Amino acid sequence: MKDNNWGLFKVEPQETGKPSKKPFCITDKTVKGVKDAFTHSLDEALAALTDGFELGYIPREGSQYVGIDMDNALFDDVELPWADELLGDSSCPYAATSSGLGLRVLMPRGEGDTELGGAGERNDVGFFATDSRGFTVPRALFADIQNGELVRDTALRDRVIARRGIANEKPHNHEDFLAKWDGHWFPHLNDQKACVEDMLSYSYH
Known part of the structure; x- marks a missing residue:
């Protein structure tokens, strides 16, 4: 070969x-x-x-x-x-x-x-x-x-x-993003979360 x-x-x-x-x-x-x-x-x-x-x-x-x-x-x-x-x-x-x-x-x-x-x-x-x-x-x-x-x-x-584990896993859509945020990111970033969530909703719907 x-x-x-x-x-x-x-x-x-x-x-x-x-x-x-x-x-x-x-x-x-x-x-x-x-x-x-x-x-x-x-x-x-x-x-x-x-x-x-x-x-x-x-x-x-x-x-x-x-x-x-x-x-x-x-x-x-x-x-x-x-x-x-x-x-x-x-x-x-x-x-x-x-x-x-x-x-x-x-x-x-x-x-x-x-x-x-x-x-x-x-x-x-x-x-x-x-x-x-x-x-x-x-x-x-x-x-x-x-x-x-x-x-x-x-x-x-x-x-x-x-x-x-999930080293290569990345959020691919709106639902994945929310799941990863709730499971891994800090609560005090909720304002930023709302902004990104709005952008993702616009992009994927």
């Missing part, structure tokens, strides 16, 4: 201490959007990988792989209880991200992934299965990828989706 969804992230230090990671086009050596930069094979991306860069992947529809992100899952290189429980007895290879605090899982794409994937993260987890977001791939996973040892675990995906 031809999988031209690989590329590189250029890693640059920032004053905050957390480095920025920008999609980098291998062919013309410039920073670009992830959709334009990540169009290479794994071999091409690995051949261009040098210090100051990280391997990246974008899980376009029909891509070979999808990704799971677990932030704040490690402390002193030990998995925190919530992360250990989430991983359970999964046989999926996983590795620490460059921050030393997160974990990354890369697995073969399966049925239903596109509908469940997205750029949103919540409760320290994300499931990436669309072209809305690219992600880094730790060096510790390189051998598993090259040797074809990545495995599918739909149960793990479902546990991640359950923990993420």
Whole structure:
């Protein structure tokens, strides 16, 4: 299967201490959007990988792989209880991200992934299965990828989706907006609520 969804992230230090990671086009050596930069094979991306860069992947529809992100899952290189429980007895290879605090899982794409994937993260987890977001791939996973040892675990995906909850859910109409306001927003904003409700009523009726 031809999988031209690989590329590189250029890693640059920032004053905050957390480095920025920008999609980098291998062919013309410039920073670009992830959709334009990540169009290479794994071999091409690995051949261009040098210090100051990280391997990246974008899980376009029909891509070979999808990704799971677990932030704040490690402390002193030990998995925190919530992360250990989430991983359970999964046989999926996983590795620490460059921050030393997160974990990354890369697995073969399966049925239903596109509908469940997205750029949103919540409760320290994300499931990436669309072209809305690219992600880094730790060096510790390189051998598993090259040797074809990545495995599918739909149960793990479902546990991640359950923990993420409604991260990608947005109000799509008047009724959804009211339900989300009443369930999540503050009562003292009722004047603003009335204004937005009027606008939505005008737009949807």
